[in-house]
Amino acid sequence: MGITVLIICFALFIADPHDLIGTLIENLWLIGMIVALFGLAVLIALIWYRKGYVYKYVLERGWIKVDRNYVPMSHEMVVNERIGSHIDLKTVSYIRLDKDTDSISMRGFLLLTTIYADKNEIDHVYQLIKQECVNLKGEK
Structure with a gap:
């Protein structure tokens, strides 16, 4: 949202570089509308995904891939399919096993995700993922 507002401000500056403050004041309704629509979208997303959403992952050599056959259609999935x-x-620079929630937390460059597995398989899945993570910081 901030980037969008900056792009609009830049376009307004190009349109009238001599009176930027006046131009911004005249077009404050546009910036307000963008902020309001963004706030509404966030509110809808919080209501829609209040219980969270689940992806199925497939571990491949050096990759974890979202298996499209099991993922419900959503905006996020369409974006993920494109990338x-x-x-x-x-x-991945950090990986942690949480046996209470049967989850594996992973962090890295532009990455923050949690992977869940069955209680009987969580240790095995953790070891498989940890073997493939070659750039872990700290204890390996």
Whole structure:
């Protein structure tokens, strides 16, 4: 949203570079409308996904891939399909196993995700993922 507002301000500056403040004041309704629509979209997303959403992951050599056959159609999935739906395990710098929630938290460059597995398989899945993560910081 901030980038969109900056682009609009830049376009307004190009349209009238001598009176930027006056031009911004005249077009304040446009910026307000963008902020209001963004706020409404966030509110709708919070209501829609209040219980969260689930992706199915497939572990491949050096990658974790979203399996499209199991993922319900949503805006996020369409975006992920366009960018490949892959997590490159070379970019993972932190991985943590949480046995209470049967989850594996992963962080890295432009990556923050949690993977859930069955209680019986969580240790095995964690070890498989950890083997593929070659750039872990700290204890390996």
